[in-house]
Amino acid sequence: MDSIAWMAWTWPTAIFFVLLACTLGMMTWLAIAYPEAERVGVLRIPTTRGDRLFVSLVLAAVIHLVWIGLVGTDPIFALPIGEGVEISSLWLGTVISLLSAVVIFRTV
C-alpha cells in the first residue's frame, strides 16, 4: 500500500468508486444477460439503460451540488453509536437522487 500512499486515498472516496464500479459491472452483466432495445420516454429521445444511468448520475451530481449550495450540510440527527455519529442533511439529497434515479429509469 505504500506505493500508492502519495495518491492519498480515503475510505469515503474509495467506497464511492467501488460502488460506481459495481454499478458499471452490474450494467455490463445486465446488458449481456438481458439485452434490451432503445425506447422513447418522456424526454422523447431514444434511451437505453446506459443512457438512463448516465442521466441519473449527472442529475445526482447536480442535486448534491444544489443541495450543498442552497440547503447546506448541517447535521439533522445523531445516530446513537459511541459518542453519536452525526448525519448530515446532505444524505437527504442522496435520497432524492436515488428516488429521481428510479423515476428516470421508469419514465425516461
Place this chain on the structure above:
Amino acid sequence: MDKTINQKAWFLVLPVFLVVAFSAVLPLMTVVNYSMQDTFGNNQFFWNGVGWFKELLDPSTDLGGRFLASLGRNLFFSAVILAIEVPLGIVVALSMPREGWSVAACLVILALPLLIPWNVVGTIWQIFGRPDIGLLGYVLNHLGFNYNYVANDVDAWVTVIVMDVWHWTSLVALLCYAGLKSIPDAYYQAAQIDGASRWAVFKAIQLPKMNRVLLIAVLLRFMDSFMIYTEPFVVTGGGPGNSTTFVSIELVKIALGQFDLGKAAALSLAYNLIILIVCWVFYTVMTNAGSERPVKEGAA
C-alpha cells in the same frame, strides 16, 4: 437461426482501455479524491468532506466569489462570441464563390487562422494591440481613441473578443460552406421558378439545410470558448484586475499559483459537470435532430 456470437474482438480494445484508464480515469478519480481533502504541501492530506464544495457554492467566500464571477464572465464571453461568429460565419459562407479557382484561394485564406496555435494567436494580438509598438494600438491611439487593453476593462474585453472572432469565425464559415455545398441545384432551380427572393431562398432552403452543421459549429465554439485559457492568458493575463479571468484561468491560479489542490479539484469537478451536461444536451439534440424527420414524413 442463431447468430454466431464472438466477443473476442473486445480484447483488441484492451490496450486503449488501459491507456485511457491510466491517462484519464485514474487522474479524474484522483481529482475527486483531492476535492474532499486539504493539503499543506509535503504530501500530507487532511480530510475536509464537502467543505470545498460548500465554499465553492457560497458567493460570500473567496473561492465561491471567484468561481461564480469567472463563470459569469465565461458565459457572457461565450454568448458574445457565438452571437458574432455564427451570423458572421454564415454571411462569409454565403458570399464565398461556388466554383472556379477562387474557391481554393478562399478556403486556404479562411483556414489560415485555424492553423495558428493558440499561444501564437495570443502573442500576435498582444503585440498588435500594444499602444507603443503594436500596429492596432498605435493607430487607434493616434486617431484619438484612448485604447489600452492593459489598463482598461472594456478595451481588454474588446481585444479578447475580436481576437476570438478573428481566430474562429473561419471554422463556422467553413462548416456552413460545406453545408451550403451539399444543397442540390434542384432546390435553387425550383426557387427560381417560384420567383423566390434572395431572403426567401436563405430562409427556406439554405438555413434549414445548414442546421446540422450550424449545431456542430455552435457546440464546438461554445465548448472551446467555455474552456478558453491560452489566448486571454497570453494577451491580458486575466486582467486588468480580474476582468478577463475566465474559469480555466481562475482554476490554474488556484491549483498552480496557490497550490490549493482541494479547492481547485472542487472547482474543476463543478466545471467538468457543466461541460458534461452541455455536451450531452448538444449530442442528444444533434443525434436526434435528423432522426425525427423521417418519422414525421412517414406519419404524414
